[in-house]
Amino acid sequence: MASITTTARRSALTRNRLPRYAIWAAVVVGLVLGAALSTLVGFNPFGWGVFAAIVFTAVYVAWSGVVEGSRKAKDKLATCLVVGAFLVALLPLISVIWTVLVEGTKGLATPGFLTTSMNGVSGIQDNESASDGTKVLGGIYHSLLGTLLITLWATIISVPIGLLTSVYLVEYGNGNRLSRGITFFVDVMTGIPSIVAGLFAAALFATIFGPGTKTGFVAAVALSVLMIPVVVRSSEEMLRIVPNELREASYALGVRKWRTILKVVIPTAISGIASGVTLAIARVIGETAPILVTAGFATKINTNVFADWMSSLPTFIYTQILNPTSPSNPDPSLQRAWGAALVLIICVMILNLVARLVARFFAPKTGR
Amino acid sequence: MSKRIDVKDLNVYYGNFLAVEGVNINIAARSVTAFIGPSGCGKSTFLRTLNRMHEVLPGARVEGEVLLDGDDLYGSGVDPVAVRTHVGMVFQRPNPFPTMSIRDNVLAGVKLNGKRISKSDAEGLVESSLRGANLWNEVKDRLDKPGSGLSGGQQQRLCIARAIAVKPDVILMDEPCSALDPISTLAIEDLIEELKANYTVVIVTHNMQQAARVSDKTAFFNIAGTGKPGKLIEYAATTEIFNNPKVKATEDYVSGRFG
Numbered sequence: 001m002a003s004i005t006t007t008a009r010r011s012a013l014t015r016n017r018l019p020r021y022a023i024w025a026a027v028v029v030g031l032v033l034g035a036a037l038s039t040l041v042g043f044n045p046f047g048w049g050v051f052a053a054i055v056f057t058a059v060y061v062a063w064s065g066v067v068e069g070s071r072k073a074k075d076k077l078a079t080c081l082v083v084g085a086f087l088v089a090l091l092p093l094i095s096v097i098w099t100v101l102v103e104g105t106k107g108l109a110t111p112g113f114l115t116t117s118m119n120g121v122s123g124i125q126d127n128e129s130a131s132d133g134t135k136v137l138g139g140i141y142h143s144l145l146g147t148l149l150i151t152l153w154a155t156i157i158s159v160p161i162g163l164l165t166s167v168y169l170v171e172y173g174n175g176n177r178l179s180r181g182i183t184f185f186v187d188v189m190t191g192i193p194s195i196v197a198g199l200f201a202a203a204l205f206a207t208i209f210g211p212g213t214k215t216g217f218v219a220a221v222a223l224s225v226l227m228i229p230v231v232v233r234s235s236e237e238m239l240r241i242v243p244n245e246l247r248e249a250s251y252a253l254g255v256r257k258w259r260t261i262l263k264v265v266i267p268t269a270i271s272g273i274a275s276g277v278t279l280a281i282a283r284v285i286g287e288t289a290p291i292l293v294t295a296g297f298a299t300k301i302n303t304n305v306f307a308d309w310m311s312s313l314p315t316f317i318y319t320q321i322l323n324p325t326s327p328s329n330p331d332p333s334l335q336r337a338w339g340a341a342l343v344l345i346i347c348v349m350i351l352n353l354v355a356r357l358v359a360r361f362f363a364p365k366t367g368r
Numbered sequence: 369m370s371k372r373i374d375v376k377d378l379n380v381y382y383g384n385f386l387a388v389e390g391v392n393i394n395i396a397a398r399s400v401t402a403f404i405g406p407s408g409c410g411k412s413t414f415l416r417t418l419n420r421m422h423e424v425l426p427g428a429r430v431e432g433e434v435l436l437d438g439d440d441l442y443g444s445g446v447d448p449v450a451v452r453t454h455v456g457m458v459f460q461r462p463n464p465f466p467t468m469s470i471r472d473n474v475l476a477g478v479k480l481n482g483k484r485i486s487k488s489d490a491e492g493l494v495e496s497s498l499r500g501a502n503l504w505n506e507v508k509d510r511l512d513k514p515g516s517g518l519s520g521g522q523q524q525r526l527c528i529a530r531a532i533a534v535k536p537d538v539i540l541m542d543e544p545c546s547a548l549d550p551i552s553t554l555a556i557e558d559l560i561e562e563l564k565a566n567y568t569v570v571i572v573t574h575n576m577q578q579a580a581r582v583s584d585k586t587a588f589f590n591i592a593g594t595g596k597p598g599k600l601i602e603y604a605a606t607t608e609i610f611n612n613p614k615v616k617a618t619e620d621y622v623s624g625r626f627g
Contacts, residue, residue: 174426245463249527251424253477253534254453263480267467364466364516 016067023060030056053084100342107339110136114343117142118311119300123326130329138325138332140340142301143316146216147347149305150295150312151285153220154227159277161224162231169232170239171261189229197225198290205294216305219295219312223284230283234276238269271362278355282348288314313344370397370568371437371454371537373418378432379597380413380422388414389597391432393587400560400569402579402606405589405621410598411572414589415540418570419455420448436537453477456536460543462523464515464530471511473526474498477534493533501529502559521552528559532567539563541571545578557582576622580610588618 034052041047057080065073107113121138129136165182173179201222205213242265250260266273296309297319317337324333373395380388388410395401403411416422417430420441434441441451464473474494478485485493494511498504503525507518515526524544531539541560545553560582563569573579579586586609591598602609602618613619 243463245459245461246465248421248424248459249463249465249530250476250480251449252419252421252452252457252459253480253530254449254451255477255480256449259480259482264465264467268465364514 015069018064018067022063026056026060026063029059030054056080057084097345100338100345103338104340104342107136107335107337108342110139110335110339112137113139113336113339114144115139115141117299117301118316118325121299121325123328126324126326126332127329129332130326136332136335138336140313140316140336140343142298143311143313143340144343145301145303146295146298146310147285147312147314147344149303150216150219150223150291150310151281153217153305154223154284155277155281157220157224158227158231158280162228162277162280163235163273165228165232166235166239167261167266169236171257171265186229186232189225190233192226194222194226194287195289195293198222198293200225201290202293214294214296214309215307216295216302216310219291219310220305222290222294223287226287226290227280227284230280231277234280235269235273238272238276239265241272242268268364271359271364274362275355275359278351278358282351282355285347285351286314286344288318291315292318313340313347316340317344370566372397373538373568373570374433374435374438375418376433376435378414378417378430378434380410380417380430381428382425383427386597388417388589389599391600393600393603395568395570395585397437397568398564398566399584400564400571400582402583402586403570403572403589404574404576404579404586405598405601406591407574408594408598409589409591411589412542413598414600415542415570415572416457418538418540419457420451421457423448453534454536455538455540456531456534458524458527458531458539458541458544461547462520462527464518464523464526466514466516468515469512470507470515470518470526473515474529474533476530497529497533498526500532500563501525502555502562503529519552521548521555524548524552524556525559528556528563532563536567538568538570541569543572543574546574553578576610580606586610588613588615588621590617590621 030052031048033055034048034050035043037051037055038044038047057077060080061073061077064076116137116139118138119142125137128134165186169179169182173182198219201218202214204221205215205218246264246268247260250264251257255263291312292315295312295315297315298309298311302308302310317340320333320337320340324330326332373393375391375393375395378388378391379386391414403415405411413422418434418441422428422430430442432442436451436454440446441455464470465476468476471490471494472479474497475485475490478490478493495504495508498507503522506522507513507526515523518526524547528539528544545556548556557578560569560571564584571579571582583606585604586606587603588601588609589598590601602613602615604614609618610622613622619625
């Protein structure tokens with residue numbers, strides 16, 4: 001007697017698959033078992049997350065191995081590891097931003113924080129605000145101004161030097177001894193500790209203008225020592241990817257080499273160069289040590305980079321944390337430091353966004 | 369404006385490597401000359417010596433004379449940049465400047481050299497050059513759009529317009545159709561036929577039918593083996609090269625029995 005199959009014929013090409021809800025089921029199992037396991041060693045959210053992730057991976061992979069076979073199980077294990085690595089990498093970043101946001105909002109929201117300096121703010125005012133609950137006086141106007149001016153001058157110094165160096169390396173060097181030497185020293189400079197750059201600038205100006213010369217410009221020189229290798233490297237990469245055909249096309253029109261570089265090569269690479277410069281600025285805007293030894297830490301507004309001490313956001317944070325304005329009541333200083341940190345992070349984020357916009361704005365236009 | 373080219377005993381070196389040896393050739397004004405031959409035989413290298421473009425590569429040098437209406441391109445005191453304004457070039461792959469509009473691409477030879485040109489002169493030059501390259505009707509409404517938005521064949525004609533906008537005496541073309549489809553190739557070939565009225569045209573091609581279609585005279589280059597220098601084997605009227613070649617190697621090559 002022939003057996004009659006009532007179910008639809010299964011395709012020879014399909015295999016068993018996990019049901020759709022499998023991943024959510026595994027998440028729930030992971031969360032529950034994770035909570036139980038972490039309670040055994042003393043419950044905290046971090047431990048819960050770690051245990052839940054481990055249990056989820058084990059359950060999901062084992063289930064897949066039973067139903068789908070070992071190849072799919074390995075695939076799921078790899079996916080879990082990749083996603084896990086991504087989350088671990090993201091965790092510190094989110095944690096930093098969150099902490100600074102939570103701690104810094106109060107300082108930033110204080111009226112006058114962005115528009116006043118620390119001039120005249122002493123321990124007496126801080127003690128009053130701590131005991132009476134009045135608003136914390138003093139702000140970061142002088143530091144914000146100092147940061148912007150010092151970085152601006154560092155950019156003014158670094159961009160021409162860096163760009164011209166990379167033009168030499170790409171267009172004229174041809175891998176000769178000098179260009180190989182430059183490349184080597186640029187690589188070495190990339191790894192210079194920032195305090196050494198600061199000491200170099202301080203020593204240079206002490207030799208020329210006498211000891212104790214601390215101005216915003218000295219700090220700008222120190223920062224440009226850190227910035228030049230970054231600018232050289234990024235613009236060199238950008239100039240190298242300009243197709244040789246464009247240079248040849250220009251030469252074939254009877255255009256001189258320097259005009260070809262100026263009018264064809266650099267315009268073609270300008271979006272990459274500009275965003276590289278912006279990222280280099282973002283890289284040095286948060287430097288603390290070189291500014292401490294070159295510009296000091298002023299408390300009043302100074303708009304002249306060539307005279308007197310100057311404050312910057314990182315040095316402001318450093319001094320407020322290490323030497324609170326009122327040693328007996330450090331809370332107002334802490335609040336100001338966190339506020340300044342938030343402003344600094346916002347600056348860096350804006351610079352990164354600007355880099356993207358610049359890259360998009362300058363990119364060669366396509367389309368019909 | 370069109371000038372003849374006379375080459376006497378030209379050797380081309382890359383460093384110590386002799387790439388092309390002993391070329392003697394006379395190219396008449398207002399004619400189309402085709403260079404054919406297998407890959408690596410030095411056609412393109414030789415072509416680039418005709419406007420000193422080979423010097424862009426480090427270590428390249430020549431011995432011998434290249435006379436443009438009697439003036440030696442390699443004489444002492446000759447500025448290679450000035451040579452290139454007299455001898456224009458079109459490359460294998462269309463290479464319009466990506467940062468420039470169609471108009472600016474045509475005016476590139478003028479503008480990049482920093483010459484001042486009045487607006488009406490510029491408009492006139494753009495139109496005459498684009499008309500000269502048979503591209504005017506296709507792009508006249510979008511001169512401000514980027515040149516990279518055109519099709520490959522249009523881009524190549526834009527490059528030809530760019531080359532004739534500097535009013536050269538000679539136009540060199542290094543396999544100008546090898547990256548193009550047959551329709552665009554036909555457009556370029558028609559254009560070469562028209563350019564002949566005003567310019568001396570020299571074209572390198574791998575396509576023997578193309579050489580037969582467009583050229584008045586054909587030069588066959590060959591190479592004895594790898595590492596050996598390329599040589600000019602035979603130079604004669606195109607009909608003669610294809611129908612009645614004097615040298616066995618030429619006959620083998622044009623009839624497809626080569627190698």
